[in-house]
Amino acid sequence: MDGAADGVAGTAGEGGSEAAVDAYADRVVAAVLGFAETASIVVGDALGWYAALAAAGSGGLAPAELAAGTGTQERYAREWLEQQAMAGFVELVPGAHRFRLPEGAAEALVHEGSLTALMPMVRMLRAGVANMPELLAAYRNGGGVPWALLGADARESQADGNRPWFEQRLAAALASVGPVHKVLSRPGAQITDLGCGCGWSTLALARAYPGAALTGIDVDGPSIGQARENARALGLEGRAAFRLADAAGPVAPGSQDAVFIFEALHDMPFPVQVLAAVRAMVKPDGVVVVMDEAVADTFSPGGAGPDGARDGGDVLERLMYAYSLFVCLPDSLSTPGSAGTGTLMRPPVLERYAAEAGYAAVEKLPIEDFSVFRFYRLHP
């Protein structure tokens, strides 16, 4: 788009050259579109419209059919379908006023077990921004918005987002790291999963290592309740126990062959205390593995390119800052005295936490292409 809005010429003035104003305005318009179109995805998800379109296949649906099949209103359905076609999320069936999902769409928007399922990401941000008054109050006055207040949407989207990776890729990823795999394969290995959420990582470990006894620990009651149900549904309740407790809470010293923290250390208000407790609970020849976001070592935002266009920086980092603003940082800061890590726990930050907790070294494990994550082994 040429300028902030068609027909509105950029104005040079205090704000900079006309080209600079136009380029900056274009960047803002792109963000507005992103926001509005994300909200339109929320609508299509919540009303079952994407699922209905996926079920209809290449013949697609007319607005009246979409509305009738989902118990919704035709006029809204028509507007949404037209907007979705404009945005490129659906396409017109040639020669008919019918709409269908393009190739690849169902994998991203509908198939929950897919490694490219993106709806959990949308639902998580929806859960975060739904608390805007509380967020603004915390930004002004301190404090935060606890995980419990973020509610079922956040809890479930967190679980749904990581579940396919744990179920389909975790066993192979860990098997590829010989020294870790060897410890996990010990007969009767005791393995603890701290900040386990709804337990999908714990249960994936239980299936990958049939000789091991698993304990998942989390401070969130509904998550532990759900984890127990998931264990029962998979027939794993005898091998995977779930406890409602703080990660720094009592686990017998020197009792664990392995301790994992999957995408949870940056949420924990007292990461150094937790890592110190982990160091105490693991056996001298045990392993400690932290999985967290694969962010860069240093903060290095993009900026204006030579033509004035602004890319703003790496996509992963932009996404992680979005989660941090609306979910992880306010959750962490809801506990007084919190370290306030935020979603982007950069490697030097983890190294500092580990050193303060008494670890000798932090090693990046050679596990690549595991969603947005990096695996670290902390050497006691």
Ligand SMILES: C[S@@+](CC[C@H](N)C(=O)[O-])C[C@H]1O[C@@H](n2cnc3c(N)ncnc32)[C@H](O)[C@@H]1O
């Ligand atoms: C982003 S979720 C990750 C859940 C799960 N590990 C996964 O990968 O889907 C972070 C989890 O850490 C838990 N958590 C935060 N602080 C904790 C603490 N101090 N002790 C135990 N669990 C904690 C939260 O309740 C939440 O379930």
